[in-house]
Amino acid sequence: MRTRRVIAGIGIFGLAAAGAALALAWRPAIAPVPPPAPASFDPALVRRGADLALIGDCRTCHTTSGGAAFAGGLPLPTPFGTLYSTNITPDPETGIGRWSEAAFARALREGVDREGRHLYPAFPYDHYSATSDDDVRALYAFFMTRPAVAATPPPNELPFPLNIRLTLAGWKLLFLHPRDLAPDPTKDAVWHRGRYLVEGLGHCGACHSPRNLLGAEVVSRAYEGGEAEGWRAYALGAASRAPVPWDEAALTQYLREGFHPLHGVARGPMAPVVENLAAVPREEVVAMARYLASLGAGSGTATPPLDPSSGPGQAPQSAGMQAAIEGAGTDLYAATCAACHEGERPPPFGGVSLALSTAISGESPRNLVNVILEGLPARGGTGQPIMPGFGAVLTDAQVASLAAGLRRRFGGGAPWPDLEPAIREARAARHLAARPAAAITPAMTPAMTR
Ligand code: HEC
Ligand code: HEC
Ligand code: HEC
Known part of the structure; x- marks a missing residue:
C-alpha cells in the first residue's frame, strides 16, 4: 500500500x-x-x-x-x-x-x-x-x-x-550533481586518490548511504547506512556501530581479503565487492581505506571481552542439540552457536566472537537474521558452507528470541524494535519456510562441527 x-x-x-x-x-x-x-x-x-x-x-x-x-x-x-x-x-x-x-x-x-x-x-x-x-x-x-x-x-x-x-x-x-572533489590541502595524495575512487568508481555510497523516497542518495547523510538487496549496508565512518572502531589497516585487510579478525567476514552484496578488490593493485585499496578512515570510525560498542566460562564451549551433539532446541527456555546460543563462535578454531572458518560483529551491534537485525536463516556459503560459492543455515530448524519465534538474546548479551545497543518483520521479510525474500524444530536432521551435524 x-x-x-x-x-x-x-x-x-x-x-x-x-x-x-x-x-x-x-x-x-x-x-x-x-x-x-x-x-x-x-x-x-x-x-x-x-x-x-x-x-x-x-x-x-x-x-x-x-x-x-x-x-x-x-x-x-x-x-x-x-x-x-x-x-x-x-x-x-x-x-x-x-x-x-x-x-x-x-x-x-x-x-x-x-x-x-x-x-x-x-x-x-x-x-x-x-x-x-x-x-x-x-x-x-x-x-x-x-x-x-x-x-x-x-x-x-x-x-x-x-x-x-x-x-x-x-x-x-x-x-545528478557533480561531486565536490576540490583538493584538500591538509590531505596527502593517497587520500585524494582514495576519495576519488570511493566517491567515484567504487560507488560505496550507492549501498552505504540512505536514499530518499525518489531513490536518490541523501548526500547530507552520506555513509550513515543503507539497504542493498535485503541486506543492511552498515554505517561507515563516524556513524559506524562496529564494536571495534575501524582503522586504515583493518579496512585495507577487510576490503582486500573479505575478512578481518576483529570484524568478521564480508557477506551478501558486500561479498562480490571484496572479491573484485582482491584483484586490484594493493595501493588502490590502501588509498580507499585511508579516505574512509578519515571519515571517522564511531566510538566502538564493544562489550567487555567474552568470559569463556560463561558459555558451554562444547560441540553440540546432534541428539542433544535437538533436545536443547526443543527444550523450553533453553539458551539457543549455547546449544547451536557457541561451539563455533567460542570455539578453538581460528577465524575466518571458526566464527569470530559475536561480540565483535556489527551484525549484532549494528543499526538493523536484518543481516543477523539472514545469516541465521541461510548460513554462509563457501568462498566463491563452491564446497561446504562455512556456517550452516538454521532456517529449516528454527521457528520464527526461536529466531526472534535468539536474535534478541544476542543483542542483549553482545550488542551493547537498545533492543531491536523491528525483529519480527525482519524475520518475515528475510524468509519471504529467500523462500525459506519456517519448519518445526523437530525437522533437524542428523545430516546437518558434520557441517556444524567442521
Ligand atoms: C549496480 C549495478 C551496475 C553496476 C555496478 C554497473 N552497471 Fe552499467 N548498467 C546497469 C543497469 C541496470 C543498466 C541499464 C540501465 C537502464 O536500462 O536504463 C546499465 C547500463 C550501462 C550502460 C548503457 C548500455 C546501453 O546499452 O544502454 C553502460 C555503457 C554501462 N552500464 C557500463 C557500465 C560500466 C563500465 C560499469 C563499471 C564501471 C557499470 N556499467 C557498472 C547496472 C550497473
Ligand atoms: C552492492 C552494495 C554494496 C556496495 C557497492 C558496497 N558495500 Fe560495503 N557492505 C554492503 C553490505 C550489505 C554490508 C554488510 C555485509 C555483512 O553483513 O557482512 C557491507 C559491509 C561493509 C563493511 C563492514 C562494516 C562493518 O561494520 O562490519 C565495510 C567496511 C564496507 N562495507 C565498505 C565498503 C566500501 C569501502 C565500499 C566501496 C568500495 C563498499 N563497501 C561498497 C554492501 C555494499
Ligand atoms: C559450524 C560452525 C558455526 C555454527 C554452528 C554457527 N556459526 Fe556463525 N559463523 C561461522 C563462521 C565460520 C562464520 C564466518 C566468520 C565470522 O565472520 O565469524 C560465521 C559468521 C557468523 C556471523 C557474522 C559475524 C560477522 O560479523 O562477521 C554471525 C552473526 C553468526 N555467524 C551468527 C551465528 C549464530 C547466531 C549461530 C547459531 C544459531 C551461528 N552463527 C552458528 C560458523 C558457525
Missing part, C-alpha cells in the same frame, strides 16, 4: 519535473562508429581499464550467474520494479560495439545511452560521473577488447509512468 502510494507520488512528481525540464531533457544520438579493432588499443591501457572495471564492479551487475561476462541480463530488484542490466560487450548489434568513446563517456558520466535515451540510476552513474578522462579511456579500451557476445536483456519491469525514460530527466535535474 505504502509502496504503491510512494510510486504514484514519484510518478506524478517525476512527470511534473520532467515537464518542466523538457527543454533540457532531450539528448541527441551520438553517431555509431565502426567497431574499433581490439589491436588498436594499448595493452597497458587495457590492463589499467581491467583494474578500474573491478573497482567499479561492472562485471558484478552486467553478468548473470553462469552467463557470459558483461553480456548483461542480471535482474536488479529496486523498490520501484525490476531492471535488467544491459550487454556491454562490443557486440555491434546487441552490445556497445558501435559506441564511440564519447558515447561511452556520456553513458558513464551522464546516464544517457548512445541513442540519447536516459538510463536508470540503478546504473550508478551518479558516482561514475566523477571518473576522469584518462580513466574513462582506459575503461573504454578494456570493454572494446572483451569478447563480443550477442545477447539482449529482458525488458525492464517498471510501472507506468516510471517506464517512461523521460521522467528520468526530472530526476537528474534534482539529483
Whole structure:
C-alpha cells in the first residue's frame, strides 16, 4: 500500500519535473562508429581499464550467474520494479560495439545511452560521473577488447509512468550533481586518490548511504547506512556501530581479503565487492581505506571481552542439540552457536566472537537474521558452507528470541524494535519456510562441527 502510494507520488512528481525540464531533457544520438579493432588499443591501457572495471564492479551487475561476462541480463530488484542490466560487450548489434568513446563517456558520466535515451540510476552513474578522462579511456579500451557476445536483456519491469525514460530527466535535474572533489590541502595524495575512487568508481555510497523516497542518495547523510538487496549496508565512518572502531589497516585487510579478525567476514552484496578488490593493485585499496578512515570510525560498542566460562564451549551433539532446541527456555546460543563462535578454531572458518560483529551491534537485525536463516556459503560459492543455515530448524519465534538474546548479551545497543518483520521479510525474500524444530536432521551435524 505504502509502496504503491510512494510510486504514484514519484510518478506524478517525476512527470511534473520532467515537464518542466523538457527543454533540457532531450539528448541527441551520438553517431555509431565502426567497431574499433581490439589491436588498436594499448595493452597497458587495457590492463589499467581491467583494474578500474573491478573497482567499479561492472562485471558484478552486467553478468548473470553462469552467463557470459558483461553480456548483461542480471535482474536488479529496486523498490520501484525490476531492471535488467544491459550487454556491454562490443557486440555491434546487441552490445556497445558501435559506441564511440564519447558515447561511452556520456553513458558513464551522464546516464544517457548512445541513442540519447536516459538510463536508470540503478546504473550508478551518479558516482561514475566523477571518473576522469584518462580513466574513462582506459575503461573504454578494456570493454572494446572483451569478447563480443550477442545477447539482449529482458525488458525492464517498471510501472507506468516510471517506464517512461523521460521522467528520468526530472530526476537528474534534482539529483545528478557533480561531486565536490576540490583538493584538500591538509590531505596527502593517497587520500585524494582514495576519495576519488570511493566517491567515484567504487560507488560505496550507492549501498552505504540512505536514499530518499525518489531513490536518490541523501548526500547530507552520506555513509550513515543503507539497504542493498535485503541486506543492511552498515554505517561507515563516524556513524559506524562496529564494536571495534575501524582503522586504515583493518579496512585495507577487510576490503582486500573479505575478512578481518576483529570484524568478521564480508557477506551478501558486500561479498562480490571484496572479491573484485582482491584483484586490484594493493595501493588502490590502501588509498580507499585511508579516505574512509578519515571519515571517522564511531566510538566502538564493544562489550567487555567474552568470559569463556560463561558459555558451554562444547560441540553440540546432534541428539542433544535437538533436545536443547526443543527444550523450553533453553539458551539457543549455547546449544547451536557457541561451539563455533567460542570455539578453538581460528577465524575466518571458526566464527569470530559475536561480540565483535556489527551484525549484532549494528543499526538493523536484518543481516543477523539472514545469516541465521541461510548460513554462509563457501568462498566463491563452491564446497561446504562455512556456517550452516538454521532456517529449516528454527521457528520464527526461536529466531526472534535468539536474535534478541544476542543483542542483549553482545550488542551493547537498545533492543531491536523491528525483529519480527525482519524475520518475515528475510524468509519471504529467500523462500525459506519456517519448519518445526523437530525437522533437524542428523545430516546437518558434520557441517556444524567442521
Ligand atoms: C549496480 C549495478 C551496475 C553496476 C555496478 C554497473 N552497471 Fe552499467 N548498467 C546497469 C543497469 C541496470 C543498466 C541499464 C540501465 C537502464 O536500462 O536504463 C546499465 C547500463 C550501462 C550502460 C548503457 C548500455 C546501453 O546499452 O544502454 C553502460 C555503457 C554501462 N552500464 C557500463 C557500465 C560500466 C563500465 C560499469 C563499471 C564501471 C557499470 N556499467 C557498472 C547496472 C550497473
Ligand atoms: C552492492 C552494495 C554494496 C556496495 C557497492 C558496497 N558495500 Fe560495503 N557492505 C554492503 C553490505 C550489505 C554490508 C554488510 C555485509 C555483512 O553483513 O557482512 C557491507 C559491509 C561493509 C563493511 C563492514 C562494516 C562493518 O561494520 O562490519 C565495510 C567496511 C564496507 N562495507 C565498505 C565498503 C566500501 C569501502 C565500499 C566501496 C568500495 C563498499 N563497501 C561498497 C554492501 C555494499
Ligand atoms: C559450524 C560452525 C558455526 C555454527 C554452528 C554457527 N556459526 Fe556463525 N559463523 C561461522 C563462521 C565460520 C562464520 C564466518 C566468520 C565470522 O565472520 O565469524 C560465521 C559468521 C557468523 C556471523 C557474522 C559475524 C560477522 O560479523 O562477521 C554471525 C552473526 C553468526 N555467524 C551468527 C551465528 C549464530 C547466531 C549461530 C547459531 C544459531 C551461528 N552463527 C552458528 C560458523 C558457525
